[in-house]
Amino acid sequence: MTEKVSGPRLLEPQPANRGPEARPHRRLQLKSLGEVAALIALIVVFAALNPTSFLTPQNMRTILELASLPLVVGVGSTLVILTGSIDLSVEGVMGAGGMTFVLLTANSRGTADLGFWALPAALLVGMGLGLLIGLVHTALKVPSFIVSLGTWFIGLGIATLLYGDSGIPFLSDAALKSWPTxxxxxxxxxxxxxxxxxLAGIAVTRFTRLGRFAYAIGNNEEIARANGIPVGRYKVYIFVAAGACSAAAGILASLQLGQGSSTVGNGNLFTTIAAVVIGGTSLGGGRGGILRTAVGVLMLTVLNNGLILSGVSPNLQSAVSGAVLIAAVLAAAWPHRSRLRIVK
Known part of the structure; x- marks a missing residue:
C-alpha cells in the first residue's frame, strides 16, 4: 500500500524519479553558469564592435529599461512552464490590464479616476483571466495551450472594447508618465x-509551498497527485499569478507609452517564451527557475540592442533571434530527446 507523505521534504525543487538524468546540486550550479557566461560573452563582443556606444551608462540604462517588461511577464510564465503547462495569453492580458488601468486613472477621456485603486483593479482583470485559464484547464481537462490561446483573444477583445472609438486615452499625469524612465x-x-x-518570484519558488509544488507537478504530475498534492488547485493558483504578472506588465507598458492601447503587449510573448527557454527552463516542466529566465531576458535584450548598434537591419535581427532560440531549444532538449513529452 502506498503511504501518502506530507510535509515539505517531498516537495523540494529537485528532479524526482529521473534515474540517471538526475544531477547533483553542484553540477546544476555549474550548468547555470553557462547562461551567465554566454551573457558576458555577448557583452564583450558588442563592446568590442561598438566601443564608443555600447558600454555607456545611457545604453546600459536603455537595456535595463527594455528588459523590464519581459522580466515581469517572465516570472509568471516561468511558474506556469515549471508545471509542464504553457501560457500563451500574455499579450491579450497585457492589453486588458493596461487599458483597465489607463481608463481608471486620470486620462484625456475624463473617465473615472480611481487614483491608486486603478492599479489593483487592473491586476484583478489579469488575475480573472488567469483564473479562467486555470479552471478550464484543470476542471475540463483542456490543454493549457488551447485555453491560453483562446484567452489571449478574449483579453484582446476586452482591451479593444475598452479602447473604443472615442479617441486615444492619454495619461494626464505627467509625473506618472515619466515614472518608468x-x-x-x-x-x-x-x-x-x-x-x-x-526577487519575489525567486522567493516564492524557493521558500513557499506554491513554488515547491510547481516543481513537483512538473517533474511528474501523477506522482505528485498520488502523494497528496492538490495538483488542480495549485495549477489554478499559478495561472492566476501569471495573469497578475501579465497585467502588471501591461500597466508598466502603458506608463511607458503614456497612453492606452489594446495592442500594448504585442511582441512580448515571443520574447518571454524565448527567454525562458534560453535561460534553461525545460518546456517539459520541473527544471529551471526564474533567475535563469532573468538571465535569458538579459541575453536577448543585449543581443537585440547590440545588433541595432552594429547597424544590422531589423529583418536580420529577427532572423538572428529566431536562430538563437532554435539553437537554445536543441541544446536543452537533445540530451533528453528519448523522454521528451508534449507540453500539457
Missing amino acids: RLTIGLPNAFLLAAVIV
Whole structure:
C-alpha cells in the first residue's frame, strides 16, 4: 500500500524519479553558469564592435529599461512552464490590464479616476483571466495551450472594447508618465520594479509551498497527485499569478507609452517564451527557475540592442533571434530527446 507523505521534504525543487538524468546540486550550479557566461560573452563582443556606444551608462540604462517588461511577464510564465503547462495569453492580458488601468486613472477621456485603486483593479482583470485559464484547464481537462490561446483573444477583445472609438486615452499625469524612465539609485524605475517582482518570484519558488509544488507537478504530475498534492488547485493558483504578472506588465507598458492601447503587449510573448527557454527552463516542466529566465531576458535584450548598434537591419535581427532560440531549444532538449513529452 502506498503511504501518502506530507510535509515539505517531498516537495523540494529537485528532479524526482529521473534515474540517471538526475544531477547533483553542484553540477546544476555549474550548468547555470553557462547562461551567465554566454551573457558576458555577448557583452564583450558588442563592446568590442561598438566601443564608443555600447558600454555607456545611457545604453546600459536603455537595456535595463527594455528588459523590464519581459522580466515581469517572465516570472509568471516561468511558474506556469515549471508545471509542464504553457501560457500563451500574455499579450491579450497585457492589453486588458493596461487599458483597465489607463481608463481608471486620470486620462484625456475624463473617465473615472480611481487614483491608486486603478492599479489593483487592473491586476484583478489579469488575475480573472488567469483564473479562467486555470479552471478550464484543470476542471475540463483542456490543454493549457488551447485555453491560453483562446484567452489571449478574449483579453484582446476586452482591451479593444475598452479602447473604443472615442479617441486615444492619454495619461494626464505627467509625473506618472515619466515614472518608468526616472532614475532611482542610478537605475530606471521600470527595471527596479521588474527586479522586485523577479526577487519575489525567486522567493516564492524557493521558500513557499506554491513554488515547491510547481516543481513537483512538473517533474511528474501523477506522482505528485498520488502523494497528496492538490495538483488542480495549485495549477489554478499559478495561472492566476501569471495573469497578475501579465497585467502588471501591461500597466508598466502603458506608463511607458503614456497612453492606452489594446495592442500594448504585442511582441512580448515571443520574447518571454524565448527567454525562458534560453535561460534553461525545460518546456517539459520541473527544471529551471526564474533567475535563469532573468538571465535569458538579459541575453536577448543585449543581443537585440547590440545588433541595432552594429547597424544590422531589423529583418536580420529577427532572423538572428529566431536562430538563437532554435539553437537554445536543441541544446536543452537533445540530451533528453528519448523522454521528451508534449507540453500539457
